Amino acid sequence: MPFTPPTDSVGLVTPQRQCFSEPLTLASGRRLDSYEIVFETYGELNQERSNAVLICHALSGDHHAAGYHDEVDAKPGWWDLYIGPGKPIDTRRFFVISPNNLGGCAGSTGPRSINPATGQSWGAQFPLLRVRDWVNSQAKLADALGIQRFAAVIGGSLGGMQAMRWALEYPERIGHCITIASALKLSAQNLAFNEVARRAITSDPDFNDGNYLSRKSVPLDGLALARMIGHITYLSNDLMGEKFGRELRRGSFALGQESDIEFQVQSYLRYQGERFSTSFDANTYILMTRALDYFDLAREYGDDPAAAFSLAQCRFLVLSFSTDWRFPPQRSREIVDALLAAHKSVSYAEIDSNMGHDAFLLPNARYQEIFANYMSRIHRDLGGQY
Amino acid sequence: MPFTPPTDSVGLVTPQRQCFSEPLTLASGRRLDSYEIVFETYGELNQERSNAVLICHALSGDHHAAGYHDEVDAKPGWWDLYIGPGKPIDTRRFFVISPNNLGGCAGSTGPRSINPATGQSWGAQFPLLRVRDWVNSQAKLADALGIQRFAAVIGGSLGGMQAMRWALEYPERIGHCITIASALKLSAQNLAFNEVARRAITSDPDFNDGNYLSRKSVPLDGLALARMIGHITYLSNDLMGEKFGRELRRGSFALGQESDIEFQVQSYLRYQGERFSTSFDANTYILMTRALDYFDLAREYGDDPAAAFSLAQCRFLVLSFSTDWRFPPQRSREIVDALLAAHKSVSYAEIDSNMGHDAFLLPNARYQEIFANYMSRIHRDLGGQY
Numbered sequence: 001m002p003f004t005p006p007t008d009s010v011g012l013v014t015p016q017r018q019c020f021s022e023p024l025t026l027a028s029g030r031r032l033d034s035y036e037i038v039f040e041t042y043g044e045l046n047q048e049r050s051n052a053v054l055i056c057h058a059l060s061g062d063h064h065a066a067g068y069h070d071e072v073d074a075k076p077g078w079w080d081l082y083i084g085p086g087k088p089i090d091t092r093r094f095f096v097i098s099p100n101n102l103g104g105c106a107g108s109t110g111p112r113s114i115n116p117a118t119g120q121s122w123g124a125q126f127p128l129l130r131v132r133d134w135v136n137s138q139a140k141l142a143d144a145l146g147i148q149r150f151a152a153v154i155g156g157s158l159g160g161m162q163a164m165r166w167a168l169e170y171p172e173r174i175g176h177c178i179t180i181a182s183a184l185k186l187s188a189q190n191l192a193f194n195e196v197a198r199r200a201i202t203s204d205p206d207f208n209d210g211n212y213l214s215r216k217s218v219p220l221d222g223l224a225l226a227r228m229i230g231h232i233t234y235l236s237n238d239l240m241g242e243k244f245g246r247e248l249r250r251g252s253f254a255l256g257q258e259s260d261i262e263f264q265v266q267s268y269l270r271y272q273g274e275r276f277s278t279s280f281d282a283n284t285y286i287l288m289t290r291a292l293d294y295f296d297l298a299r300e301y302g303d304d305p306a307a308a309f310s311l312a313q314c315r316f317l318v319l320s321f322s323t324d325w326r327f328p329p330q331r332s333r334e335i336v337d338a339l340l341a342a343h344k345s346v347s348y349a350e351i352d353s354n355m356g357h358d359a360f361l362l363p364n365a366r367y368q369e370i371f372a373n374y375m376s377r378i379h380r381d382l383g384g385q386y
Numbered sequence: 387m388p389f390t391p392p393t394d395s396v397g398l399v400t401p402q403r404q405c406f407s408e409p410l411t412l413a414s415g416r417r418l419d420s421y422e423i424v425f426e427t428y429g430e431l432n433q434e435r436s437n438a439v440l441i442c443h444a445l446s447g448d449h450h451a452a453g454y455h456d457e458v459d460a461k462p463g464w465w466d467l468y469i470g471p472g473k474p475i476d477t478r479r480f481f482v483i484s485p486n487n488l489g490g491c492a493g494s495t496g497p498r499s500i501n502p503a504t505g506q507s508w509g510a511q512f513p514l515l516r517v518r519d520w521v522n523s524q525a526k527l528a529d530a531l532g533i534q535r536f537a538a539v540i541g542g543s544l545g546g547m548q549a550m551r552w553a554l555e556y557p558e559r560i561g562h563c564i565t566i567a568s569a570l571k572l573s574a575q576n577l578a579f580n581e582v583a584r585r586a587i588t589s590d591p592d593f594n595d596g597n598y599l600s601r602k603s604v605p606l607d608g609l610a611l612a613r614m615i616g617h618i619t620y621l622s623n624d625l626m627g628e629k630f631g632r633e634l635r636r637g638s639f640a641l642g643q644e645s646d647i648e649f650q651v652q653s654y655l656r657y658q659g660e661r662f663s664t665s666f667d668a669n670t671y672i673l674m675t676r677a678l679d680y681f682d683l684a685r686e687y688g689d690d691p692a693a694a695f696s697l698a699q700c701r702f703l704v705l706s707f708s709t710d711w712r713f714p715p716q717r718s719r720e721i722v723d724a725l726l727a728a729h730k731s732v733s734y735a736e737i738d739s740n741m742g743h744d745a746f747l748l749p750n751a752r753y754q755e756i757f758a759n760y761m762s763r764i765h766r767d768l769g770g771q772y
Contacts, residue, residue, distance in 0.1 A: 186632070
């Protein structure tokens with residue numbers, strides 16, 4: 001039986017690849033002489049080339065944001081709920097570009113790629129990146145695709161940080177900045193969780209100081225642990241309680257016969273950790289979390305976020321979720337306050353959800369409605385038909 | 387210069403040791419044929435033997451709750467702020483007994499002890515314990531010391547769980563139960579953090595399935611990681627922010643010269659982790675967290691905490707701290723609600739503090755006052771003079 005994607009899906013998609021032979025100078029001062037970016041697109045670029053939208057992914061995301069890769073692809077892209085015909089990012093209206101970030105492990109140039117200088121994979125020698133490096137490389141991709149200006153740059157979590165940086169670095173190239181479940185910078189607690197997650201990876205003997213690829217060892221345990229720690233912070237306490245409670249994995253509470261997994265939540269976390277550890281790259285994980293750590297939108301603007309945002313020319317939509325304790329609503333209100341102080345146009349909504357940080361990826365009627373309405377306004381402002 | 391302890395200190399203390407040759411049957415059905423409990427005492431037992439108070443320690447605590455071990459002991463006992471002459475647990479009034487729990491690593495029989503059956507240290511073969519096993523062994527210690535009834539059993543966190551279990555198991559032997567920053571059982575999120583911490587230890591190759599002592603290896607990295615994870619949950623988000631903010635360890639933000647420790651909070655966590663890993667025992671950590679996981683006061687009472695508490699004859703003081711997110715005030719209110727439903731006498735206070743779960747160990751004027759007043763009432767009820 002042939003594969004029939006749902007009618008509100010973008011359907012089968014094929015990743016594309018753009019090679020860049022012009023060097024990219026990084027925030028660290030180091031340089032990538034050449035690099036490649038893997039990306040997907042959904043929808044059609046209009047004649048005015050004005051309806052392009054950029055999707056920025058978060059820590060463990062990639063370019064596969066919507067649709068299906070093949071007829072046996074069990075899971076659609078990570079933001080398939082929000083990208084597609086009739087969905088908030090409506091692919092009948094917008095031309096959506098979704099790249100895998102540099103330093104990633106899903107096809108763009110990163111630690112698993114070959115370092116032309118050595119002929120070996122970069123591994124831990126891959127340059128550290130900052131959020132602005134992603135933004136700059138995304139701008140190069142836009143150049144290559146003939147996109148002068150994005151109708152919107154959109155992202156959740158670390159993706160929201162990229163969207164904000166876009167607004168400052170390329171003010172004339174972005175119409176709207178949509179930042180969801182994000183923050184101006186990490187809190188000390190956020191930094192602490194990242195530190196522990198990295199430490200879990202680096203203390204795994206199979207990590208070998210990041211040179212595991214050449215030794216054919218992979219720090220599976222460390223990466224699984226890092227993911228388990230992350231997962232706890234992505235889910236709300238309430239949701240964990242509802243989802244797992246203290247349910248035992250076996251029917252009864254067997255005294256004296258304890259296994260090392262008794263509770264459902266343990267089993268869930270181990271599954272998540274193991275699945276991640278066999279698909280993600282440890283050096284990429286370290287690189288991405290360090291970019292998160294260092295992100296501080298206002299650092300170079302005298303630590304004044306309003307001064308930073310005064311450079312922006314776009315309009316903003318800021319969204320947060322009530323039980324998100326990784327980037328709680330308070331962190332989004334800091335963004336909003338700074339935007340208002342900079343006299344920028346900003347819409348803000350705090351959305352009730354018991355889903356924690358992960359809410360930005362999950363179904364939620366009010367989130368979908370607000371997001372869809374905002375995108376419709378963008379479309380209308382572009383002169384789009386209804 | 388001779389050592390002069392502060393005047394409100396219990397001064398120099400010497401740990402004592404009680405050996406038990408009668409077997410202890412454990413909740414798991416296994417048996418310890420003989421065991422030892424190390425403990426300290428502060429103050430004097432009165433003639434009526436009515437002024438004894440039992441201190442139950444938490445996850446990483448031990449018997450050294452107050453005073454100094456010797457003249458160069460840089461740090462007093464872990465609850466020295468609250469135990470001493472003129473302090474809430476006033477040693478001029480009470481005879482305080484503070485044991486190291488079975489399964490611990492500070493002198494009581496535990497994984498580091500010799501298993502008489504093998505002549506080798508128990509290691510991972512040490513029997514798993516439940517909170518009730520600690521309570522039962524503490525009762526044996528009380529017997530040995532000629533204490534028929536405790537004026538109060540007092541504990542924070544895991545210690546508070548022991549105090550509640552005391553109220554149900556030995557209702558006629560406890561006058562007051564004081565449970566601080568505790569809960570009727572762990573939440574799924576609590577379980578998840580424990581799971582990750584244990585996993586950090588067990589996936590350290592030096593853990594060797596718990597048989598590290600005989601191999602002269604110690605899972606330092608795993609234990610340090612476990613402690614780092616724990617530390618994040620002991621501190622409030624606010625406190626972490628105030629204590630460390632995003633302060634850099636070096637004076638400036640050196641682009642392209644990143645070290646792997648840039649932020650103060652990273653440095654703090656690593657220090658805490660390393661200090662702990664060289665002093666604590668990994669098998670004990672696993673055993674203690676599993677006792678925490680399994681604790682569920684009401685499980686055998688039809689999951690009805692009011693039915694459980696209906697067995698109690700003592701009075702209760704329940705305290706919680708506003709920014710404690712490990713055992714938030716809501717968890718203490720569940721205890722209070724169940725006590726009220728069981729028609730028990732209970733005093734409850736939620737104390738404002740920005741210190742998170744650790745608040746129960748730290749200075750706080752309102753906490754000290756409420757605690758001291760309650761203890762004074764106990765003393766008065768015993769017929770004590772003022």
